[in-house]
Amino acid sequence: MLARLGLEPGDEEFYADQLSGILGHIDRLQQLDTEDIPPTAQVVAVASRLRDDEPRPCLSQEEALANAPAPVNGFFRVPAIQEET
Amino acid sequence: MTSDDLTRLTITEASRLLRLGSISSADLVTAHVDRIERLDKHVKAYLRFTPELWEKQAEEADRRIRQGDAPALAGIPLAVKDVLCVRGVETTAGSQILRGFKPPYTGTAVGRLFEAGAVMLGVTNCDEFAMGSSTENSGYFPTRNPWDLQRVPGGSSGGSAAAVASGEAMIALGTDTGGSIRQPAALCGVVGMKPTYGRVSRYGLIAFASSLDQIGPFARSVDDAAIVLSLMSGLDPLDATSSDRPGMEVLNNFGAGVKGMRLGVPREYYDVKGIEPGVKDAIDAALFILRQAGAEIVDVSLPHTDYGLAAYYIIAPAECSSNLARFDGVRYGLSEIDAPNITEEYLQTRRNGFGTEVRRRVMLGTYALSSGYYDAYYLKAQKVRTLIKRDFDQAFQKCDAIVSATSPTVAFPIGAKTQDPLSMYLCDVLTLGGNLAGLPGISVPCGTADGLPVGLQVLGPQWGENVVLRVARAYEEASEMKAEVAGVV
Numbered sequence: 277m278l279a280r281l282g283l284e285p286g287d288e289e290f291y292a293d294q295l296s297g298i299l300g301h302i303d304r305l306q307q308l309d310t311e312d313i314p315p316t317a318q319v320v321a322v323a324s325r326l327r328d329d330e331p332r333p334c335l336s337q338e339e340a341l342a343n344a345p346a347p348v349n350g351f352f353r354v355p356a357i358q359e360e361t
Numbered sequence: 362m363t364s365d366d367l368t369r370l371t372i373t374e375a376s377r378l379l380r381l382g383s384i385s386s387a388d389l390v391t392a393h394v395d396r397i398e399r400l401d402k403h404v405k406a407y408l409r410f411t412p413e414l415w416e417k418q419a420e421e422a423d424r425r426i427r428q429g430d431a432p433a434l435a436g437i438p439l440a441v442k443d444v445l446c447v448r449g450v451e452t453t454a455g456s457q458i459l460r461g462f463k464p465p466y467t468g469t470a471v472g473r474l475f476e477a478g479a480v481m482l483g484v485t486n487c488d489e490f491a492m493g494s495s496t497e498n499s500g501y502f503p504t505r506n507p508w509d510l511q512r513v514p515g516g517s518s519g520g521s522a523a524a525v526a527s528g529e530a531m532i533a534l535g536t537d538t539g540g541s542i543r544q545p546a547a548l549c550g551v552v553g554m555k556p557t558y559g560r561v562s563r564y565g566l567i568a569f570a571s572s573l574d575q576i577g578p579f580a581r582s583v584d585d586a587a588i589v590l591s592l593m594s595g596l597d598p599l600d601a602t603s604s605d606r607p608g609m610e611v612l613n614n615f616g617a618g619v620k621g622m623r624l625g626v627p628r629e630y631y632d633v634k635g636i637e638p639g640v641k642d643a644i645d646a647a648l649f650i651l652r653q654a655g656a657e658i659v660d661v662s663l664p665h666t667d668y669g670l671a672a673y674y675i676i677a678p679a680e681c682s683s684n685l686a687r688f689d690g691v692r693y694g695l696s697e698i699d700a701p702n703i704t705e706e707y708l709q710t711r712r713n714g715f716g717t718e719v720r721r722r723v724m725l726g727t728y729a730l731s732s733g734y735y736d737a738y739y740l741k742a743q744k745v746r747t748l749i750k751r752d753f754d755q756a757f758q759k760c761d762a763i764v765s766a767t768s769p770t771v772a773f774p775i776g777a778k779t780q781d782p783l784s785m786y787l788c789d790v791l792t793l794g795g796n797l798a799g800l801p802g803i804s805v806p807c808g809t810a811d812g813l814p815v816g817l818q819v820l821g822p823q824w825g826e827n828v829v830l831r832v833a834r835a836y837e838e839a840s841e842m843k844a845e846v847a848g849v850v
Contacts, residue, residue, distance in 0.1 A: 278727050278731065279682060279711075279723045279724055279727040280704070280707040280708055280711055281708070281711050281712065281715065281720050281723060281724065282707075282708030282709060282711055282712030282713075283712075283720075284712070291720070291721060291724060294721060294782055295721065295724060295725060295728075297781075297782075297783055298674060298725065298782060298783055298786075299725075301670065301671055301674075301783055302671045302674060302675060302738070303671075304667070304668060304671050305668060305671050305672065305675075305738075305741050305742060305745055306737075306741070308665075308668060308744075308745060308748070310741060310744035310745065310748070313744040313745075313747050313748060314744070314747055315740055315743030315744050315746070315747065316743055316744075316746040316747040316750060317572065317743060318572060318602070319558055319572065319746070319750060319797070319798060319799035320557065320558045320559045320602070320604070320799045320823060322559055322601070322602050322604065324601065325598075325601065327598065335465050335466070339465040340465065342463065342465060343461075343462050343463065343465075343692065343693035343694070344691075344692060344693065345690060345691070345693070345694070345695075345696030345698055346696065346698045352691055352692055353691075353698060354691050355691075355698060355700070355702065355703035355706040356702070356703065357703055
C-alpha cells in the first residue's frame, strides 16, 4: 500500500513468492558482523558546491506544462486531497 | 566502398574518410538507415528514430567539415538509450508510464556529444527504468542478440549494445547501475565502458538508483570508447555529484601498453559460481595474451563478493522506490487523473504504467526502507557496501587493475530467466561490485564460446579510467580482437 502500486488479488501471491526467494538470498547479510563499520551512502568524495543565488534561465510556463496530462489555465491539475463538505 | 562497409567503421576510420572528403556525413547516415531498414525488424534495437535530428546534424557536420573546423565527432552516427533526455524526442525509460513524454531539455552527456558533432539516429530499447539484464523487461518489446536472434542481447542497455553490434549505429550511449553497459557489451561482442561515479554528469538521466547510475559509451574499439567518454566527462553544475576533474585525463598515457603493469585476478571472480567453461577458457586465453604483452598477473581477493548481490538488491531497489515515487500521473506521463480520489489516481496510474520487474523492485525497496526494517536491511547493506569498497581498496594495493570475465555466461535464450528473478540478478554478479565501489570498468570482446561473444572486464581504482583503457587497449592490440559487426541474418 505504501508504494501505491495498485496490486490486484492474484498479484500478492505472485510477488510474495518471488520476494521471499530474493529476501532469502539477502538474509546472508546478517552473517556479517558490521557493528563497527560505518555505512557508505555516497562512494566518491565530493564536497558540496555552492553557487550564487542569482536568477538563471529556466523553462517557460508553456514548456513546463507541455507534458502535463491535464493542464488547466497554466497550472497542473491535481487530484483533490480534501472531500467537499 | 559499399554502403554496408560504412556501417563497419570505427570513429577513427570514419573521421579520416570524412576529412578526406571520400564520404560525407549524409552518406554515413544513409548507410546506417539502410542497414536499420533491413535488419532492425529482426534485432529490434531501436524504439524510435529521429530523422529530423539526423538530417539537421548531418548537414551541420558536413558544413563544418567543408569549412575545415570539424569537431571530434563530426558526422558520427549515435544511438541513445531511452533513459537519456533529448529535447523534443520522446523518451520513456522503456516504460509505458512515460509513453509520449517529450523532455523540455537535453541532458548534459548527450548535449556534449551533439556539440562534438555526433548525429543522432534514434532511441534504443532497454529494460524498463534500466532494471534488468536482458532487455526483456522493456515495456515495448524485447531486443534480440544480433549474433543469435533467439538469444537476449543482455541489459539493461541491450538496444544500444545490439545497435553497435549489428552496424545500426557507430557508437551508442548506455547507463550502468549494476552492469547495464558492460554486460550487454560482453553479450553482443562490443566495447562498453562505465566511468567512475561522478565522471559523467547524470543531468538528464531518468534516475534508477542515484548513488550507482553512470552514463557511458558503447563502441567498436577501445579508442572510440575513450574518445566518446573524454568528450562527455567533466564538471557540470547541474549535477551536484559531478567531478571537477578534467574529462581529457581519461586519455592520459592510455596507449602505453601493459608492460610492467600488475593485473589482479580476484579468485572469487575467476571461480564465480555458475561460470561457463567456455567463458573461463576465453578468460584464460586473455590472461595468457596479457602476460605475453608484458603484464604480471597477480592473485588478489575480494572476500565480500558473496555479499555484493545481496547488498546491491537492497540499495538499488531502495533508491529506485524513492526515485520512482515521482510518477504520480500529475506532471507528465500516463495519468488516471479522473479517478474518483487521489489514492485511486495513484494506484491506477502506477498499476497501468509499471511493469512486473519495476513493481517487484519498488516493493523490495519500500520494504527495506520502512520503519522497523531500515536498520536490518538498508543500513546493513550500506555497511556491507563499505566492506566491498574496502575489498577493492586493498586489492588495488597489490595491482594496477583487476581483470575478470564480464558475465559468467554467454548470451542466454530469450525467456530462460524471466520466471526466476534471482537467476536474472546473478547475471551482474561480476559487474555490480564496480558500481557499489564507484569504480571505472570496461568490457572488451575476448573471443567466443559456442560461437557467442565473451567479454573481458577490466576494473580500475576510482578516477583510473586511463588505467582501465590502457589495459583494454593493450589487450585489444595484442589479441587483434576487434569488435566485429554481426551478420544478423
